Amino acid sequence: MLNAVGIDVSKGKSTIAVLRPAGEIVRKPFDVRHTPKELSILSSYIQHLEGDTRIVMECTGHYHEPILKVLSDSGFFVSAVNPHLIKEYDGDNSLRKVKSDSADAKKIAGYTLDKWHLLRQYSAMDNTRTQLKTLNTQFQFLMRQKTALKNNLISLLDLTYPGVNAFFDSPVLKNGSQKWLDYAYSFWHADCVRTIGLKTFTERYKKFCKRHGYIFQPDKPKSLFESSKELIAVAPKDHIYKDMVLSAIVQVNLIFAQIESMRLKMDELASTLPEYEVVMNMFGVGHG
Numbered sequence: 001m002l003n004a005v006g007i008d009v010s011k012g013k014s015t016i017a018v019l020r021p022a023g024e025i026v027r028k029p030f031d032v033r034h035t036p037k038e039l040s041i042l043s044s045y046i047q048h049l050e051g052d053t054r055i056v057m058e059c060t061g062h063y064h065e066p067i068l069k070v071l072s073d074s075g076f077f078v079s080a081v082n083p084h085l086i087k088e089y090d091g092d093n094s095l096r097k098v099k100s101d102s103a104d105a106k107k108i109a110g111y112t113l114d115k116w117h118l119l120r121q122y123s124a125m126d127n128t129r130t131q132l133k134t135l136n137t138q139f140q141f142l143m144r145q146k147t148a149l150k151n152n153l154i155s156l157l158d159l160t161y162p163g164v165n166a167f168f169d170s171p172v173l174k175n176g177s178q179k180w181l182d183y184a185y186s187f188w189h190a191d192c193v194r195t196i197g198l199k200t201f202t203e204r205y206k207k208f209c210k211r212h213g214y215i216f217q218p219d220k221p222k223s224l225f226e227s228s229k230e231l232i233a234v235a236p237k238d239h240i241y242k243d244m245v246l247s248a249i250v251q252v253n254l255i256f257a258q259i260e261s262m263r264l265k266m267d268e269l270a271s272t273l274p275e276y277e278v279v280m281n282m283f284g285v286g287h288g
Contacts, residue, residue: 001051002116006109008101009057009064016042017105018049021113029102032067039070046076054119056112058083065130072122079112079119080126086111128269135266142262146255153184153248159235160189160245167224170214174264176256181249182212188245189237193228201225 003026008015013033018026026049032042046053055071055078057064064080072078086104089111112119157164161184170179186208187193193201202221209216235241270276 002113003046003049003051003053004109004112004116005046005053005055006105006107006112007055007057007064007067008104008108009060009067010101011063014057014064014067015101015105017102017109019106019109019113020051029105031101034066039067042067043070043074043076046071047074053077054079054112054116056081056108056119058086058108068122077119078122080122081111081119089114125273128272132266132269135262135269139259139262139266142255142259146252146259149248149252149255153245153252156241156245156248157184157188160233160237160241161187161192161228162190162231162233163227167227172256172260174260176258176260177212177253178256179212179214181253181256182214183208185246185249188242188249189235190228190231190233191237193225198222198225 002021004019006017006019008017013031015029015031016027017029020026032038046055053076055076057068057078057080059080059082068078068080086108089107154165164184164187165180168179168183172178186204196204198221201224205221205224206216208214
């Protein structure tokens with residue numbers, strides 16, 4: 001005996017329909033709120049159905065995740081499918097398209113019966129993909145924040161040390177730091193360079209490189225010193241502007257570090273998926 005449980009998910013609740021072959025309705029469609037108590041009752045009800053039971057629901061943002069987790073953790077065969085598959089499914093070939101939660105739940109149950117042997121059970125890999133999807137959403141949010149913070153910093157530096165962000169082309173390090181940011185933190189105003197003389201600046205720049213682990217290039221100090229003399233710093237070299245610039249640099253460094261940390265987490269998670277090696281070997285995708 002086959003039991004097809006179709007679940008139409010919405011925010012905070014789901015509508016459940018249970019069908020058997022030949023259109024037999026096991027129970028009239030009913031609603032279940034996404035609370036521990038009601039989902040526990042639903043789980044118990046499904047557990048007591050006679051025969052082989054499979055459950056199908058649509059992937060609807062995050063709305064389906066509470067009921068998916070409870071039923072999957074309870075040991076049921078649960079499949080979360082693309083809503084497009086349900087939308088295109090027309091098992092009863094009806095001309096009149098009824099649109100309601102109950103009708104949608106019955107349609108999903110019908111889909112479950114028709115696709116019974118093709119359904120793929122939700123697994124730990126699916127949970128990993130969900131985690132990756134959520135991480136990617138947060139990653140994209142941080143990238144937008146990074147752009148805003150970086151633009152704000154450059155606007156401030158245009159007042160104190162114009163063009164300093166273009167003096168270095170070093171890549172982002174694993175901890176998220178960049179050479180131009182470290183340099184701007186140590187020499188936040190053009191006067192920090194041009195007013196102390198080339199010899200003194202060279203010594204300070206050499207110490208800066210050693211402190212941050214950068215390779216000292218003997219010709220770089222002179223280049224920086226000479227270029228600083230050609231700049232017009234609109235803002236004065238005082239503690240107010242210094243605090244604003246250094247604070248902005250700290251914010252940018254922090255978000256850069258968060259982004260790199262999240263990038264590593266995403267790569268670590270992705271590496272556990274079976275498709276990882278195939279994707280990473282695609283041209284333009286892999287690390288190489």
